[in-house]
Amino acid sequence: MHLVSSYSTAEVTAPTAEPLQVSEVRRHLSLDDSFYDDYLSSLIEVTRATVEAETHRQLVTATYDMATDQLPAGTETLYLPFGQLQSITSITYTDTAGATQTFSSGDYDVSIAREPGTVRPAYGEVWPAARAQQEAATIRFICGYGGASAVPQAIKHAMLLLIGHYFNNREQTTIGVMAMEIPQAAGALLAPFKLGDSFQWYAPGS
Numbered sequence: 001m002h003l004v005s006s007y008s009t010a011e012v013t014a015p016t017a018e019p020l021q022v023s024e025v026r027r028h029l030s031l032d033d034s035f036y037d038d039y040l041s042s043l044i045e046v047t048r049a050t051v052e053a054e055t056h057r058q059l060v061t062a063t064y065d066m067a068t069d070q071l072p073a074g075t076e077t078l079y080l081p082f083g084q085l086q087s088i089t090s091i092t093y094t095d096t097a098g099a100t101q102t103f104s105s106g107d108y109d110v111s112i113a114r115e116p117g118t119v120r121p122a123y124g125e126v127w128p129a130a131r132a133q134q135e136a137a138t139i140r141f142i143c144g145y146g147g148a149s150a151v152p153q154a155i156k157h158a159m160l161l162l163i164g165h166y167f168n169n170r171e172q173t174t175i176g177v178m179a180m181e182i183p184q185a186a187g188a189l190l191a192p193f194k195l196g197d198s199f200q201w202y203a204p205g206s
Contacts, residue, residue, distance in 0.1 A: 006069040007066055007069070008066070008067050008135070009067075009082075010064065010065045011064055012064060015059075015060035015061060016060070016147075017148045018045060019048055019148050019156055019159060020048075020159055022037050022040050024160070025160065025163055028160045029163075039167075040163070043163045043166055044163065046166070047159045047162045048159065050162065051155060054190055054194070055155075056081070056082065057082055057083040057195060058084060059151050060144050061142060061145070061147065063140065064141055064143065065139070066081065066139045066141065067137070067138050068139070069132075069134050069135065070130060070132065070136055071128065071129075071130045072127050074126050074127065075126055076127070077120040078118065078119050079116050079117070080116055080117045080118065080139065080141055081143075082143045083115060083116055085111075085116065085117020086141075086144065087142050088108075088110050088139060088141045089142065090102060090105075090139075090140045091140075092137065093128060094131045094133065094136050094137070095128065095130065095131060096130070096131050097131075107122055108120065109123075117143070152193070154189045154190075155189070157189055158186040158189035158190050161183060161185055161189070165186070
């Protein structure tokens, strides 16, 4: 078996909220007023992006397009990125004649119970033949834990630890302190949530 992974992703609909509110961060840092609120907002955004990159997960619900240079063959399973797959909106592709087609939702099965989520042809169906070209197919999908309140508390606490680290260490290095990308306690909290390859399917071959 060999790994097929030629793809790109683009955010179509961004999350409507961050996983943490400024008031939560202010309470964690024991700040009594709103003087730092704008700065804390930026730290929340930066930290959320850091955690998503570290875990390969989407935290709050968003919609993505994944463009691939080919579709799987036969009945192979396609694994979708970012975890917590909620649904697939559409699968479109360029057929061998150069026309844009839509793979009917009745012709494929989606599993949201697996990590990562998967899609494969329904019983008795196979993947359609797509033209051999860049970005020959696009899968639009929705993923994420849900709203901000649905994000696991361990991830939120890791974010608070990171924000506290960034807030108290505002330069790239601090004299007498070893620089670390992810502080140890936050890394331990995030470890159980890390996904492997963000997108893959396996095709026959050596």
